[in-house]
Amino acid sequence: MKSITLMLIVCFCCFSINAQNLQRVTLGNSGSSTQITNSENTYYVSQSVGQFSVTGTLINGKNTIRQGFQQPPISVEVISNSNSDLNALVFPNPVDTFITVQFLEELKLPINITMYDVAGKIIINTSKNPTNSFKLDMALYSSGIYLLNLSSGNRKFLARLIKK
Structure with missing residues (x-):
């Protein structure tokens, strides 16, 4: 009985640790998501095309990061007939x-x-x-x-x- 209880506690701890690593992923042609790991930390970066932000911007050399929201894929097709x-x-x-x-x-x-x-x-x-x-x-x-x-x-x- 103790071994079953111990096994359930270990399984519960494993699930709760892994549950904290879930990250929303952007799929489609108008954005992407990636995971970046350095020696100490892991960062999740998700972006979408046309994303604007009024809440925060970080500029470091050539890179600009803006805090914002994820947009669904939008497709615009121009039909031209002369x-x-x-x-x-x-x-x-x-x-x-x-x-x-x-x-x-x-x-x-x-x-x-x-x-x-x-x-x-x-x-x-x-x-x-x-x-x-x-x-x-x-x-x-x-x-x-x-x-x-x-x-x-x-x-x-x-x-x-x-x-x-």
């Missing part, structure tokens, strides 16, 4: 009263015009027959930043306008 963009010029910017939109190609489909203010409210929503250029009157709008979205078929153009 046929989906309208070729257009918008001028003058900043605008006083009128802006001119000039297309650098011939359009065959109607042009949908939508303009948003900074709050995302639609202030212009109209369409025009295909044309090489047109003017928009912005004299009645207050000073600020506006987003102009033009589309013709599945092709789009987006411009940021500044109203004086």
